[in-house]
Amino acid sequence: MNDYEDVADEIYRLRELKQNALVENAEREGKxxxxxxxxxxxxxQSCELEEYDEQLVRQFIEKVTVHGNNFEVEFKSGIEIQIDK
Known part of the structure; x- marks a missing residue:
């Protein structure tokens, strides 16, 4: 009986690992x-931007966080960059 429970527990653990891997893969593919x-x-785009473009910012930037002398930009793609003054 104990062997059966061990095997069943392992099957459930592996199923959970598989599900987590599938979710991570889907998130990675989305990024x-x-x-x-x-x-x-x-x-x-045919030209360089010369002024602030609200539509462009809303399309690509998730959030901007200010930390004292620097700030961090998080794009909707998941990429984050830190900009120092």
Whole structure:
């Protein structure tokens, strides 16, 4: 009986690991897709930006966090960059 429970526990553990791996893979694929979309959009632009573009910011930036002398920009693709003054 104990062997059966051990095997059953292992099966449940492996199923959970598989489910977690599938979720992580889907999240990673979503990030790749968003990065690809951002790259395609930026490559399609014919000129350099010379002024603030609200639509562009809302399309690509998730949030900006200010920390004293620097700030961090998190893009919707999941990429984060830190900018020091």
């Amino acid at each position: 790749r897709r968003r990065i690809s979309e951002m790259t395609d959009f930026l490559n399609e």
